[in-house]
Amino acid sequence: MILSTFAHESIEDVKKEATEPLWHATYLLKDRGECKAIMQRAEAAGYEAIVIVIDTPVMGARDRERRSQPKTVLFQYHPIDYYRFPVTWSDVEWYRAQTKLPLVLKGVMDPDDAEQCLQLGASAIIVSNHGGRNLDTTPATIEMLPAVVERVAGRVPVLIDGGIRRGTDVLKALALGATAVGIGRPYLYGLAVEGADGVKGVVNILRNELEMAMASTGRPTIASINRSVLAPQGLRPTARTWAT
Numbered sequence: 669m670i671l672s673t674f675a676h677e678s679i680e681d682v683k684k685e686a687t688e689p690l691w692h693a694t695y696l697l698k699d700r701g702e703c704k705a706i707m708q709r710a711e712a713a714g715y716e717a718i719v720i721v722i723d724t725p726v727m728g729a730r731d732r733e734r735r736s737q738p739k740t741v742l743f744q745y746h747p748i749d750y751y752r753f754p755v756t757w758s759d760v761e762w763y764r765a766q767t768k769l770p771l772v773l774k775g776v777m778d779p780d781d782a783e784q785c786l787q788l789g790a791s792a793i794i795v796s797n798h799g800g801r802n803l804d805t806t807p808a809t810i811e812m813l814p815a816v817v818e819r820v821a822g823r824v825p826v827l828i829d830g831g832i833r834r835g836t837d838v839l840k841a842l843a844l845g846a847t848a849v850g851i852g853r854p855y856l857y858g859l860a861v862e863g864a865d866g867v868k869g870v871v872n873i874l875r876n877e878l879e880m881a882m883a884s885t886g887r888p889t890i891a892s893i894n895r896s897v898l899a900p901q902g903l904r905p906t907a908r909t910w911a912t
């Protein structure tokens with residue numbers, strides 16, 4: 669699980685409850701001392717990677733957020749704050765020097781950016797457009813995945829998030845070369861409906877649907893999933909069963 673800098677629960681409290689590996693998504697704050705302290709806390713608490721979010725150099729025009737949070741900055745009255753989360757490639761170098769943990773760069777949508785991430789020492793990258801929430805009309809992450817996977821060419825794992833809603837979406841992402849997928853809103857929906865059990869339910873649905881889709885496409889293992897599972901408009905069913 670990846671814990672955001674803006675999570676309501678503390679780095680340490682989440683670690684106490686966690687039964688699976690944790691990564692911390694650290695935002696570059698204006699106060700670098702504060703940012704460094706956050707990374708040190710994550711490292712001390714046993715988090716296994718620092719995720720740097722590179723797709724939000726400025727806050728986008730988030731209409732829904734503005735409607736639901738009356739205190740959100742209104743752009744008709746305020747200039748854009750370019751210095752709130754100022755991430756540039758040299759800032760990534762700064763992060764690299766602050767922690768021994770592996771760096772995962774999140775928000776890559778371009779093969780050239782992926783290459784730059786690797787040059788700067790990324791241990792993995794996440795193809796993500798922040799759930800399409802920061803730049804209106806941004807392409808779907810699944811459309812950008814193949815070009816990024818091709819450029820990375822197996823040097824580091826390539827993860828993807830954005831629009832993963834069913835097990836079939838997971839299967840398609842794996843077929844296009846993703847190592848793993850992430851979810852944002854689905855777990856929040858589960859949380860809203862049924863608390864922790866709801867989150868568990870969402871993960872179980874995705875896992876079971878993935879297994880169903882793997883069975884229907886004749887793929888007994890994750891390693892056996894490749895592009896041949898894809899049909900022009902979706903997935904290619906097969907009569908082959910795992911037992912034969």
Ligand SMILES: Cc1cc2nc3c(=O)[nH]c(=O)nc-3n(C[C@H](O)[C@H](O)[C@H](O)COP(=O)(O)O)c2cc1C
Binds near residue numbers: 800830852
């Ligand atoms: C309410 C909300 C808050 C989010 N906050 C963060 C955040 O603090 N840091 C971050 O890296 N991504 C944040 N994201 C983006 C998610 O990490 C993720 O990239 C995205 O939600 C994936 O798309 P999906 O919601 O379609 O699964 C947020 C998304 C939502 C919906």
